[in-house]
Amino acid sequence: MVPPLAVDIDGTLTRPDDSIDPRVFDALRAWDAPVVIATGKSFPYPIGLCDFVGIPINVVAENGGATYVGSADAVVYDGDPEGAEAVGAAYIAAGYDLGWGSVDPTNRWRETELAVAREQPLDPLVDIAADHGMVVVDTGYAYHVKAPDVDKGRGLETAAATLDVDPGSFVAVGDSENDAELFERVGHSVAVANADETAMAAADGVTEAAFADGFLEALDRFRASA
The missing domain is CATH 3.90.1070 (Hypothetical Protein Ta0175; Chain: A, domain 2)
Known part of the structure; x- marks a missing residue:
């Protein structure tokens, strides 16, 4: 059984030119547990990503400011x-x-x-x-x-409660300082090789590969330890 997954977009599911690496689409679709897209992008972006990938719409947007789990059909707003x-x-x-x-x-x-x-x-x-x-x-x-009290970790807690999943059962992949609070809430976290120092310091591990290659490497690690 693979664990639920929380994953960033920019720098994590992308290539160095900031475009989404198409290999991540099938990887996300094949993940046999809830997936939460946790991003700093505005609300429509992760909604559209989930829709086009074909996975349930579970998103933490705007660094935790807007959280939506499709099965609950309600947006939780935090922030100022x-x-x-x-x-x-x-x-x-x-x-x-x-x-x-x-x-x-x-x-x-x-x-x-x-x-x-x-x-x-x-x-x-x-x-x-x-x-x-x-x-x-x-x-x-x-x-x-x-707002200082809003972050991706708080957003994940909101999403996890709606999904009836313990936040500590999640694994997470990211690349930036706004992923640090997310990493603190999950059971295991991995920063991709292109991550900044804050993300690397907060993560439990760092991939050898960067960007989407690192994300795919992290999934292999999670499967191996499941």
Whole structure:
């Protein structure tokens, strides 16, 4: 029996060019236990991924800000969307830019936090966020402004309760500092070789391979120890 699985998207299911590696589709479909997609992306992205892969829609989105288990047909929201909006407004008023263009597809459907492009100045963003009781997390793909008590680990606990599964029975794979809290909640965690220092330090193990190759390697490890 394989354990339930929680997995990140960017840097974990992707190739170095940020595209999804198609090999992960069959691997996720074949995993014979609940799968939770846990990501910093806004809510529609993991929903669409599950839908197109053909697996049950179990997602932790926006770094724990929005959690949805399809069988329960209810979204659980955490965080401080008003605080995130205020940080964004103050950052722009200070002469900075979120960095995504006028349409801003990165934040257009984001409901509980704010994402800022990593090319934008970080220090003033951190200061402004602190003034509003918010924190900034660098996922390696964007700076995420969120409430300090919201993270992927808390989101997984919400999803696991709905699935009637112990969070400690999960295994997890990820690559970034926003996966550290997730790793702390599960029974066994693996960081892919391209992971940042925070994720590697929090994980129980690190793969030899990077990106999606590392994810597939991690699945083999989990199967071998099941």
